[in-house]
Amino acid sequence: MASVIGGITGVNSGLPITDMVTAIVNAEKAPKEAQLARLEKSTTTKFSALGELKGALSAFQTAMKNLNSVTLFEARTAVSSNTSALTASASKTATSGTYKIEVQSLATASKVATAAVASGFASDASEQTLTVKLGAGDTGTAVTIAAGSDLASTRDQLNAALKDKGISATIVNNPVSGESRLVFSATETGAGKDVIVAGTGNLSALDVDGSIALSAGNASSAGYIVQAANAEFTVDGLPLSNATNKVSGAIADVDFELLAKTEVDKPITLTVGQDSTGVKASIKSFVDAYNKLIATSNKLTSVTKVGEDGTPLVGGLVGDSSVRNLLSAVRNELVNPSGHDGVRVLADLGITTQNDGTLKIDDTKLSSALQDNFDAVGAFFTGDTGLMSRMDKRIDGFIQTGGILEQRMKALESTRSDIKAQTESLDRRVEQMQARLLSQFNAMDALVGQLNSTSEQLSQVFANLPGVVKKDS
Incomplete structure (x- = not known):
């Protein structure tokens, strides 16, 4: 086969x-x-x-x-010569021009401290109220303080009630005397936005008027640490004021942010032009x-063509x-x-x-x-x-x-x-x-x-026939 x-x-x-x-x-x-x-x-x-x-x-x-x-x-672009003191942007309708801007003061938010109270201070045995205002014209937020609350508990109750009002309270302790005071901080800047606190009962000890400075002669007195104030600046020598450090409208179609005071007689150059x-x-x-x-x-x-053979x-x-x-x-x-x-x-x-x-x-x-x-x-x-x-x-x-x-x-x-x-x-x-x-x-x-086999068989048959002379092997 x-x-x-x-x-x-x-x-x-x-x-x-x-x-x-x-x-x-x-x-x-x-x-x-x-x-x-x-x-x-x-x-x-x-x-x-x-x-x-x-x-x-x-x-x-x-x-x-x-x-x-x-x-x-x-x-339009608004390019400040001192971006650490002022940054700006301009809308497409802004007029090209160059302006000299001086920053006398930045807008600030109110920060006040209550009078110092003894370490064991606690509210009266009945509920009392602390009313917190942001400026004299504010209706304020009346916060009910639970009976017998210590200063830390009072702080926590204030923060829970004032969390959406932009005002927060912290405690500052005097390690030597053991006295403590509440410090209120506002986030909204501008003149007249002073924090004012008025309490009932013995919480009146925490009263503070943010428009009055701390007494230099009385370290435990109440008053402002930082008074709320407007930003004061000039544009091309014209005195201007703004409740926040982000200013819109002072220059038509140009917004800028005041970041730091400038040195006297060293104004910032603000250039408004096409981009x-x-x-x-x-x-x-x-x-x-x-x-x-x-x-x-x-x-x-x-x-x-590449290579030596120019392929x-x-x-x-x-x-x-x-x-x-x-x-x-x-x-x-x-x-x-x-x-x-x-x-x-x-x-x-x-x-x-x-x-x-x-x-x-x-x-x-x-x-x-x-x-x-x-x-x-x-x-x-x-x-x-x-x-x-x-x-x-x-x-x-x-x-x-x-x-x-x-x-x-x-x-x-x-x-x-x-x-x-x-x-x-x-x-x-x-x-x-x-x-x-x-x-x-x-x-x-x-x-x-098959043919080979047949050939061999025929050869054998012919070899055995009578009269056939066999070859010597």
Whole structure:
């Protein structure tokens, strides 16, 4: 019987059946397998290249949308020369200008201390009341204090009742005398917002008027530690006051926060103006995204020799008409004048095209254009007829959902699926061919065996016939 084990010859025929079958199968399989491999490599390369191009286009489109923003050009900055003493912000309607601001004092919140009481102080045997006000005009909060409450318990009951009023109480102890006092702290600043405490019964010992200072001659007296006060400052020499350190309305459409007093005759300079820094950053982001798009397209459409033998490295989209059409449309818009006075083309902003197709920014010229023609720069980039909208329309058909690139990538994905199906079909045919050939060769080998056996039997019959001379062995 013929052998089907690889490398072993047929028992009867002596032929290397497995090797012969393998050679025949490989000869049949190799051309189609090579064709599919080439097609798969080409398809995968194009698919990856289109994905890379689409990514660069997406980044470019995002940069354009950020620059095509009326809000960006409406933004105003408020720059303080001393941010440790004053910070500021400006709305889009703020008028450009420079202001000198001096801070004489910051707005403060009331902090008061009750008179000192003995260590064993406790409220009367019946409930008493402590009424806490924030300014003389406040109706106050009446806090019922349980009978026999010590100072710590009184503090806790006050804090529970005053937690939403912006007032808190703590205890300060004198280690030498053993006396203690309650200290009330308010969070709301501004003149007239003094903490006032009035008690009934023996809790009247905790009375304090936040508008009265602690007595210098009586260390145990009640009074304010810090009196509530307005912030006092000047703008361009004009004296102003505000109940809080966050000031709105002193300068139209500008808000600022006072953080510290200024030295005498050393005012802070507050400069309000257009947000040239933000606009410049967005322009640079646009240029960077454009340059990345050009670099990506150049890489994907070029043939570069590498290595000592000059083996060409071929980009995935060499000769691709879609890339040519895309770049042509974008470049046409870059050089198309906008029709706006002051800024008509990118060169007016110091943005020029280099030999490799990328853009270069002259920072000095760009800064000058933003300073002298800020509104014209905004009109050049933004709006339905602005450069960003026109360029976005040029690339949108390529990158949008269902656009040119997506359709091509879907077609390539379909091709890859078809290649996979063809490869699987080829493998099945090869397996069937191999099985068929092995069966045929093994049948041939068995037939050779049968013929050999018959030949030997006939030889023996003829040798035994009368008159046949036997050969000497």
